[in-house]
Amino acid sequence: MSDIKIGLEIHVHLKTKEKLFCRCAVPTSQTQMNRTICPICTGQPGSKPMLVNKAALQAVTQIALLFNSEISKKMYFQRKHYTWPDMPTGYQRTISGPNVQCNGMGGEFLGIGIEEIHLEEDPAAWDPQTGEINYNRSGMALCEVVTKPEFTSLKKLEEWLKEFILALKYLKILHEFGIKSDVNVSIKESGYSRVEIKNVSSPTNIVKAAQVEIERQRETVKKGDKIKQETRRYNDELETTEFMRSKENAQDYRFTPEPDLPIIEIDNEFIEELKKNLPxxxxxxxxxxxxxxxxxxxxxxxxxxxxxxxxxxxxxxxxxxxxxxxxxxxxxxxxxxxxxxxxxxxxxxxxxxxxxxxxxxxxxxxxxxxxxxxxxxxxxxxxxxxxxxxxxxNNLKQVQDTSIIVELVQKALKSAPKAVEDYKEGNTKSLNFIVGLVMRETKGTANPQIVNKILLEEVQKL
Ligand SMILES: [Zn+2]
Known part of the structure; x- marks a missing residue:
């Protein structure tokens, strides 16, 4: 029996050519700051989203199919409101939230239950130290995969994440920005009081963050203190988690349907086609x-x-x-x-x-x-x-013609009487030198096994 529970909310950066609601090219890590942007993905006043990128919709559906989720056929985007410098519109467009059918509901992957899978837009990247905002990522397609809190060991977490990443790579939909994940951690000693670690950036860090958080919670309980339900962040330099906000101040996202986008409908044909091509x-x-x-x-x-x-x-x-x-x-x-x-x-x-x-x-x-x-x-x-x-x-075909090799071997034997003498005195290794000569002569195109065989025959004749 295990006494820990870990659940993940994984954000996958999808490898599409264009962003989710505009024609801006999806950036790479080499793209200069704020180069792939337009009024839509920087949320300029009056701008409206274009129709959802079909490739992104396909990618999310593929992930959902891979995990045996139930696929929703009718979905709509909601505005998830929050005020933060990385989101100039003040809301994130997402196919999730209360009362909404996500792209995929339920499912399972390698023994871990899946809660839901949905599509949403990526915010910009804000650097709180300098205040700089890079909008390249803003509006990229993200797929969020929410697991049940069914990881009961760090080993399982690590193995599962490895296979998860491989699955995305096999689908050929993982962008080089990779994944980031919120990690929910709780332990039995606290009655499974849930702590969430926000935005952990790689599989290695996810496992590490879960590990140090489990240790922190165990020590807290040992000291006789209570584990509060709260949100923390992972500091990968210090390898610790730090307090961000308590659950009492939990954000109210005020979900409202996005009026600028039509309802998305997909049909059986769309699903069957993707199903057929699952790797x-x-x-x-x-x-x-x-x-x-x-x-x-x-x-x-x-x-x-x-x-x-x-x-x-x-x-x-x-x-x-x-x-x-x-x-x-x-x-x-x-x-x-x-x-x-x-x-x-x-x-x-x-x-x-x-x-x-x-x-x-x-x-x-x-x-x-x-x-x-x-x-x-x-x-x-x-x-x-x-x-x-x-x-x-470059004439690199292997010399198959044994008569040519015989000639070359004879020539090499003649040019290295010392090696032949050594061989006759019992130093069998001296023949390697002759093989080397033949290989050099043929620029490595002779078959070494054939050369060896012929050499042994020829040297006997001397
Ligand atoms: Zn754009």
Whole structure:
């Protein structure tokens, strides 16, 4: 029996091209301050929202479908009023609030119940230290996922968040701004008196914030004090939670229907189309790939990125050896990313999937050697090339013709009498030197196993 309860209200930044109610491009972290703005998303007097962005509506519905929520077919936006520098209109438009059908109601994901899923607009980013306001984010589409308070351990919280983020990535709808979450924490010793930690910014911080809040609550009870229902914030530098406001001063959001937007209606066709295209998720792929008997690390690397799973599964369709492909992807892709200190997102941005598939196919068919494949991958990562053309132009096809290899081996043996002598005296390792000579001569395009085999034959003849 566990004695903690944690619930989440997760805000997901959706990766759409445009904002929710205007045509402004959705910013990236590189976008200069206040560059993707217009009268609508800065809430100028007299401005009205445009019709809701359909891509955002689709994304929220996909999440709801993934979590088996009941999908509402008729919804409307409400104005959630509050006064804060990040919201110039004085209200946030949201498909939530009292008496409103959210986009998705109920549901479940990996053992944790879902309360509701809804679409809303992101406020601007306000820096209380400097007073600066960046409106780039203002009006971006957010999906809020409210879970039931069913996390009873930090481990479950951590694992669940990992799979949650992966699911959003598999849907290809997670913006680089990621997620932020309100975290509700309560412990048995206080009779589950609920404390809310506002706006925690990453999965790591969410787990950390829950951990330090549990510790704070336990110590408070130990001292004989009461846990008050209140709202706190997480200070990630000090790794503590700090008091923000008490429940008595809870905000009254005065929800009112948004008169400037029509009722949203979606039909079965819209839902069925999305349902049809729901991806298989990481945890399902993990089970599926288990039959290839990879070590745990290889499986984790493969499923950590939907892009890699696509390449891997394409290779399976082509009946390439799953183990070889999986190991090549794990070893070589990780090697490249580590070298550049990049992450998988960077790999995806390179848009080299087709070429990677060609490269792996040619390696599997032994048209090119492993060393050549490694070198081409390095080049491909730096600059998109046509792999087949590149191999042709630079003469990189693996030398399959054994007569050529025999000739090269004989030549190498002649040029290194010392190594031959050492070998005859029992130093078998000295042959590696000869293999090296042949590989150098063929610029790494000879098959090392064949070279070894022929070398052993030829050296006997001397
Ligand atoms: Zn705008």
């Amino acid at each position: 298989e998720l990481a945890y399902q792929k993990r089970e599926k790939y288990a039959k290839y008997k990879f070590d745990e690390e290889t499986i984790e690397v493969l499923v950590s990125n939907v892009y890699l799973t696509e390449i891997f599964e394409f290779a399976l369709e082509k009946e390439l050896n799953p183990k070889e492909v999986g190991l090549f992807l794990k070893r070589e892709i990780l090697r490249i990313l580590n070298y550049h200190t990049h992450d998988f997102e960077e790999l995806e941005k390179r848009n080299i999937k087709e070429e990677l598939i060609t490269l792996i196919t040619l390696l599997a068919k032994e048209t090119i050697s492993y060393t050549t494949a490694q070198k081409i991958l390095e080049i491909l990562y730096d600059k998109k090339i046509n792999v087949e053309e590149y191999i042709e132009k």
